[in-house]
Amino acid sequence: MDNNTCEVPVDATRELNPESLIKIKVLFFARAREIMGLADMTLEVAPQSTAGDCLMTLLTKFPKLEEICNSMVLALNEEYAPKSSTLKNGDELAIIPPISGG
Amino acid sequence: MDSNGMSSGYADIIREIEKLKVEKEEIENRISKLEAQLDRKPDETAHLEASQCCSNVQTVLDGHRSSSNGLTPEMIYRYSRHLLLPDFGVEAQLNLARSSILVIGAGGLGSPVALYLASCGVGCLGIVDDDVVELNNLHRQVIHAEAYVGKAKVKSAVAACRAINSLIKLVEHNESLRASNALDIISKYDIVVDATDNLPSRYMISDCCVLLDKPLISGAALGLEGQLTVYHHKGGPCYRCLFPTPPPTAACQRCSDSGVLGVVPGVIGCLQALEAIKVASGIGETLSGRMLIFDALSSRIRIVKIRGRSLQCVACGENAELTQQKFRSFDYECFTQSPMSDRVISLSIFSTLVYESARISARLYKDKINEHEEHVLLDVRPAHHFRITAIPGSINLPLSVLVENISSIDSALKAAVPEASGEAASLYVVCRRGNDSQRAVECLRKNGFPLAKDIIGGLEAWSRDVDPSFPIY
Numbered sequence A: 001m002d003n004n005t006c007e008v009p010v011d012a013t014r015e016l017n018p019e020s021l022i023k024i025k026v027l028f029f030a031r032a033r034e035i036m037g038l039a040d041m042t043l044e045v046a047p048q049s050t051a052g053d054c055l056m057t058l059l060t061k062f063p064k065l066e067e068i069c070n071s072m073v074l075a076l077n078e079e080y081a082p083k084s085s086t087l088k089n090g091d092e093l094a095i096i097p098p099i100s101g102g
Numbered sequence B: 001m002d003s004n005g006m007s008s009g010y011a012d013i014i015r016e017i018e019k020l021k022v023e024k025e026e027i028e029n030r031i032s033k034l035e036a037q038l039d040r041k042p043d044e045t046a047h048l049e050a051s052q053c054c055s056n057v058q059t060v061l062d063g064h065r066s067s068s069n070g071l072t073p074e075m076i077y078r079y080s081r082h083l084l085l086p087d088f089g090v091e092a093q094l095n096l097a098r099s100s101i102l103v104i105g106a107g108g109l110g111s112p113v114a115l116y117l118a119s120c121g122v123g124c125l126g127i128v129d130d131d132v133v134e135l136n137n138l139h140r141q142v143i144h145a146e147a148y149v150g151k152a153k154v155k156s157a158v159a160a161c162r163a164i165n166s167l168i169k170l171v172e173h174n175e176s177l178r179a180s181n182a183l184d185i186i187s188k189y190d191i192v193v194d195a196t197d198n199l200p201s202r203y204m205i206s207d208c209c210v211l212l213d214k215p216l217i218s219g220a221a222l223g224l225e226g227q228l229t230v231y232h233h234k235g236g237p238c239y240r241c242l243f244p245t246p247p248p249t250a251a252c253q254r255c256s257d258s259g260v261l262g263v264v265p266g267v268i269g270c271l272q273a274l275e276a277i278k279v280a281s282g283i284g285e286t287l288s289g290r291m292l293i294f295d296a297l298s299s300r301i302r303i304v305k306i307r308g309r310s311l312q313c314v315a316c317g318e319n320a321e322l323t324q325q326k327f328r329s330f331d332y333e334c335f336t337q338s339p340m341s342d343r344v345i346s347l348s349i350f351s352t353l354v355y356e357s358a359r360i361s362a363r364l365y366k367d368k369i370n371e372h373e374e375h376v377l378l379d380v381r382p383a384h385h386f387r388i389t390a391i392p393g394s395i396n397l398p399l400s401v402l403v404e405n406i407s408s409i410d411s412a413l414k415a416a417v418p419e420a421s422g423e424a425a426s427l428y429v430v431c432r433r434g435n436d437s438q439r440a441v442e443c444l445r446k447n448g449f450p451l452a453k454d455i456i457g458g459l460e461a462w463s464r465d466v467d468p469s470f471p472i473y
Helices: A030-036 A051-061 A065-068 B003-037 B042-047 B073-078 B088-096 B112-121 B153-166 B182-186 B199-214 B265-283 B324-329 B330-336 B362-370 B403-416 B438-448 B458-466
Strands: A002-008 A022-028 A038-045 A073-076 A092-096 B102-103 B124-128 B169-173 B191-194 B214-224 B223-230 B289-297 B300-305 B375-379 B427-431 B453-454
Touching: A022 A030, A022 B403, A030 A038, A030 A065, A030 A092, A030 B223, A038 B042, A051 A065, A051 A073, A051 A092, A051 B362, A073 B300, B003 B073, B042 B102, B088 B265, B102 B112, B112 B124, B112 B153, B112 B191, B112 B265, B124 B153, B124 B191, B153 B169, B182 B199, B182 B324, B191 B199, B191 B265, B199 B214, B199 B324, B199 B330, B214 B265, B265 B289, B362 B427, B362 B458, B403 B438, B427 B458, B438 B453, B453 B458
Parallel strands: A002 A038, A022 A092, B102 B124, B102 B191, B124 B169, B191 B214, B375 B427, B427 B453
Antiparallel strands: A022 A038, A073 A092, B214 B223, B223 B289, B289 B300
């Protein structure tokens, strides 16, 4: 597992002008981190994108995340967020699947 | 003796009796104090039957001369550093002494939980586990000593707790917690600590705590990460509110497969003990509605606010369908598609992926070596497993990168036989337990290696049946 941050430009389906894209930091925990092989990454998404949009973008780029997307805690800036939450530039979105070991 | 002498003698006797009674009481007090200091032997715990009721524990406080605040002199001395805390004090200590806590699992998490709860003076501590201590547990399950390897974890844990604090009541539940017995066991306690190692138990314990209205201190640890939350406490969410759907690959997420750094469950277990003490004593702010996430590699602790109770939750929601009757017959292993233990399950028990002709036993493979059969042994475990131990001469090609490196097998096979001989070398595949090797053979047979065979039972079978000096892990 490495902790490098990698930047993934996103197919801007809503907004074509890269100037207007907002940057979101996505944090991966547990199985999500294992699948991604990294602890966090910066995503560029269109303004007014929701947490759900951001997830869809990730799923398109990394289909293996599918296995955790129905069972996880989604937190926006360390608070529970429904998928409909709108994202702002600099937001931190955490993907936290449950751990069951002990 | 005359009548006068008799009457004075009578008064003397009365005085003597009174004096002896006082002495007797003093001696009895000293005996009970000494008994409390004594390490009772594990056998003596046997009389503590699992059927004992632990709710509203009074035993510690009964039968001892207590001060006006309700604490005995021994308790005052033993717990003095708690009593000195302005935010804890006598009241919180008394609350602890009156509480009963059930720790489910005496493993990596349960070890520090039980040790701290016993030390701190909870009135009654119950421990459930049906497992036995194994040598490869000891790097993280710090409650167990080498002398207990092969013995019941519950016996070992209770003996360790008793050695620390003989004032508290300890209850052994040397059985696995199942939907059939969970209601009976959990109903006897005020607070539940989930220190288990598997997903079905987590759903089951959460459901049971909702049905019986018990607060649940739930911790988990794997690899270099840990998680901790207090469920179903003061209107907060339950496990199902957060995770209504179980993740599909839970079965693979085990310490016995993925590994765990020993101190990680130690950290989470200590924090679980802390949350349990807060809930029991009524001090502070618990992690209800929040999840603590521990990242050992970067030394970061994050606390994330989680969702509130879900009104749609099937366990604790408005129209929850869960009843005690349904609970008893609910199949949690089927629901989560994973077993209620960290123990290893061989794929071959359920299904064999490849045809019998595509398999070979470890003993037969050894015969092939003795016959000097030209062959390549492909070890498909991850590279860091291969570095732990490997059969000499085997080639490591992890299953995850098998397809993209399939051409390298061709060259290895060619190199295994002299060019002029015209013969072809055989291809055998091995892994740790014989599951991934079947997957690899299935893949190889589809990709130009129709004669590839997997070694049944993997390196564990090799160690068991051929070379007992070969290390298992």
